[in-house]
Amino acid sequence: MSLCGSYACGLCNYPQERRREFEANLEKAGLELETDDKSDQKTYFLKIHAPWEVLATYADVLKIKVPFKESDIPHGQDVPLEWLSHPFRLPEHIMRPQPDYFTYPFDKTKTDFFLITDKDTFFPPSTRNRIVFYILARCPYYKEGRKDKDKTGIKRLLSNGTYTAAFPLHDCRYWKRARNAECESERYNLYNHWARFLCFYKEQPLNLIRKYYGEKIGIYFAWLGFYTEMLFFAAVMGVICFTYGVLSYDDNISSKEICDADIGGSIVMCPLCDKKCPFWRLNSTCLSSWQSHLFDNEGTIFFAIFMGIWVTLFLEFWKRRQARLEYEWDLVDFEEEQQQLQIRPEFEIRCTNRRLNKITQEMEPYLPVTSKCARFCLSAATVIFWISLILACIIGVIAYRLAVYAAFASIIKDPMRKIQVVGRFITPQLATSVTASCINFVIIMILNFFYERVAIWITDMEIPKTHLEYENRLTMKMFLFQFVNYYSSCFYVAFFKGKFVGHPGKYSYMFGKRSKLRNEEVSFSSPLLHLTETLKEMKYNIHRNDYFGFITLFVASFPLAPLLALFNNILEIRVDAWKFTTQFRRPVASKARNIGAWQEILNAVAILSVVTNAFIMAFTSDMIPRMVYLYAYGKGASMRGYVNNSLSIYNISRISEENMPDTQDYWFDNSTTTCRYRDYRYPPGHEREYNHTMQFWHILAAKMAFIIIMEHVVFVVKFFVAWMIPDVPSDVKARIKRERYLIQEYLHNYEVERLKLQLSASFMTEPPSETSLVADKHEVLSECL
Known part of the structure; x- marks a missing residue:
């Protein structure tokens, strides 16, 4: 083989005995070794070449599919208006670096059956380095005749410092073509047509990526590219919804009433916390009420339903795209091969018990049921402990918000006072939110740092049998942790913040009344605005893969989220391509039939997103109460009077000493005897004073009806689309x-x-x-x- 298809191991200048035995066993396996000294005489590179006999032998063992005849099946039909997509297409020799072939598992005894024109290039680079790593992972480093199975594989030699690194070499240079015409130029083509940012609007050369890096990396970029394509439609609809909010800005009667000095300026609101919080006027929330209309309007309901259908279409069309790739990349029967042949070396080493495999009729290692159950219980207990730790931290942050809000309120007593920091007015709620977000960010980063290592440790402790099983288990653990870690604060803001506050004279407290931590209230502006602000803060912590959860679970609160995710994906695809091609060592090629555990995760998130968005529109958005007022209580089908209608009245004289502000600066004359709070309760003097009015129950019924209707509509469409669109074209x-x-x-x-x-x-x-x-x-x- 040529040097550009070689494998390299970086050596340190100690445990020579282990290196000597390992390299001797590699040569016995048929590999060719070449030592290359660096100029500093401290680092050595051992270059490993796999000759044809080794490649043919292990291709037969691993049942690697190779071409035996060029395909005579037409690739596809010409589509109408193909010229529209011409600017986005790449040259045919880049998109299809080799013709389509019929393939069959390699058989060393039938070499004349296959299309072998050149033995040096018959096996692609990804297959060559996969075979070499397969040998390295199973080669022992003990002398012949000994049976010390712990001393096996390159991974253990890397962990004990015998070698510093092991990686396949890149093929030639990426910045210009190789002078040697025999040296393959896939890397150069990938850099020019994929890794440069100026190619952001072009399609990805998936076949070339698969040929150079292997199917696993190829399927990842295929999924990311398809996800980006589908985000375009969600982004367009989100922009339309946001534009509608902007265009209807002047028609927002509720905000006009809040900002009106004669309406909002004359309404005195009850304190938002005990002792330290003063009475305040409703028009102090003028700005936030206008801002909330941009994200909480009639178009938001339509957008929530649209995204529920969009995520269904996304998953169904991805299954079809994935099925096509499985066929084109010879991955249709891969899982069975993976389960039967590619057992992890760690499983073979640590499992000493043997039993007959009913499929292969060969003796193979296995893990006893008792040991498997014990390891599973320990793993589950560890995961539950860490999730409980996350929830405890979230509760601690909430307690911090409740405790510190009063402190900020005592410093910033007047919400109307013009105290500015970096061009923004500072209010107790804003000051509390900013500091709590910083604390939450630090906690998320610390927990992520430790849990990544814990997840790897407990997955190793479970001893999965195959690489596919190992990756799926690790993926599930990492997602479960990150789901709780990232989304807990969003769930709190969406479904708990401001929902269980009670009313004046009967407030609700966290950990009971003795704790003096009164549950957090929100101002009159839509609670959806608080969720929108939380999402904007959280987008700087989160990983690219977690954007899918944010644009599905909570997309109703922020229609521009798909647009931001679209820009992020376009940038990340090219940045990752640039890193893979120019900065990173070439990864070991591996096969993958699909996106693994992520397929089930995305399905679960899609179903959950329908429920969360329905509840967000019903209980977090202000649209349902507005619509009930408009069609049932508004005079002349108008929103005039909605603000006054949605506020209940409480007698100030009945506020207890524990809740009464300790300052006499109320901003109003002492003749004011009542304050207002957001709820639907009977006023003082009514025979059912402070009990919920019939309007409250009408609104609650409308909310429940909306949830049922939206979920049924989306799920009916989901099942209909799934039935109409087969998974395999x-x-x-x-x-x-x-x-x-x-x-x-x-x-x-x-x-x-x-x-x-x-x-x-x-x-x-x-x-x-x-x-x-x-x-x-x-x-x-x-x-x-």
């Missing part, structure tokens, strides 16, 4: 069937031709008997079948 099904038929046909013809050659050779020496001829025919037919 019909043309792919037909091509799979035809390919299998042709494989059997060509294999049969090959065996018949081989039999003819054998018979002709035997006739040249001695004519066979009729019995032996029939036996040979039966043997060939049974092998074909």
Whole structure:
């Protein structure tokens, strides 16, 4: 093999004995070794070459599919208006670096059956470095005759410092073509047509990515690219919804009433906390009420329903795209091969018990049920402990908000006072929110740092059998942790903040009344605005993969989230491509049929998003109370009077000493006897004073009806779309069937031709008997079948 297909191990200048035995065993396995000294004479590079015999042997062992005939099936039909997509397309030799072939698992005894024109290039780079790493992962570093199974594999040699690194080499340079015409130039093409940011509007060369980096990285970029394409439609609809909020800005009667000096300026609101918080006037929330209208308007309901349908279409169309890639990349039967052949070396080393595999009929290691259950219980207990720790931290942050809010309120007593920091007015709520967000950010980063290591430790402790199982288990643990870590504060703001505050004279307290931590209230502006601000703060902590949760679970509160995610994805695709091509060591190629555990995670998030958005629109948004007022209580189907209608009255004289502000600066004359609070309760003097009015129950019924209707509409559409759109396209099904038929046909013809050659050779020496001829025919037919 040429140097550009080599494998390299960085050496340190100690445990020479282990290196000597390991390298001797590598040579016994057929690999060719070459030592390259650095100029400092302290670092050595061991270059590993895999000759044809080694590649052919392990391709046979691993049942790697290779081409045996060029495909005669048309790739696709020309689509109308194809010229519209021409600016976004790449050259054909970049999109399809090699023709389509019919493939079959490699058999070393049938090399003439396959299309082998050049042995140096027959196996692509990703296959070559995957085979070499397979050997490295299982090669022992003890002397022949000893049976110390712990001393096996390159991973243990890396962990104990025998080698400093092990990685496949890149092929040639990326910034200009290689002078040697024989050296492959995939890296150069990837840099020019994929890794440069100026190509952000171009399609990705997925076949070239797969050929150079392997199917696993290829399927990742395929998913990310498809996700970005689908985000375009969600972003357009989100911009339309936001634009509607901007255009209807002047028609917002509720905000006008709040800002009006004669209406909002004359309404005195009850204190938002005990002792330290003063009475305040409603028009102090003028700015936030206008801001809330941008995100909480009639278009928000339509957008929430649209996103529920969008996520269904996204998952269904991705299944079709994934099925097409599975066929084109020979991954249809990969999972069965993965389970049967590619057992993790760590599993083979640590599991000493053996039993017969009913499929392969060979003895293989296994983990006893008792040991598996014990490890699972320990793993589950560890995960539950860490999740409980996250929830405890979230509760601590909430307690901090409740305790510190009063302190800020005692400093900033007048919400109307013009105290500015970085151009913004500072209020107790803003000061509390900013400091709490900083604390929450630090906690998230610290927990992430520790849990990533804990998740790897407990997954290693479970000893998964295959690499696929290992990755799926680790993915599930990391997602479960990050879901709780990232989204807990959002769930609190969406469904708990300001919902269980009680009313004047009967407030609710966290940890009971003795704690003096009164549950947090929100101002008159829509609670949806608080969730929007939380999402904008949280977008700087979160990983790219977690954007999917934010644009589905809480998208009703921030219609511009898909647009931000779209820009983020466009940037991240090219940044990742640039890093892979120019900055990172070439990763070990590995195969993957799909996105693994993420498929089930995305399905669960999609279902949960329908529920969360329905509840957000019902209980966090202010749209349902407005619509009930408009159609049932508003005079002349107008929103005039809604502000006054949505505020209840409380007698100031009945406020207890524990709740009464300790300052006499109330900003109003002492003749004012009542204050207002946000609820629907009967006024003082009514026979059912301070009990909920009928309007409250009407609104609650409307909210529940909206949740039921929205969920049923979205789920009906979801199941209908899933039924209408098959997971595997019909043309792919037909091509799979035809390919299998042709494989059997060509294999049969090959065996018949081989039999003819054998018979002709035997006739040249001695004519066979009729019995032996029939036996040979039966043997060939049974092998074909």
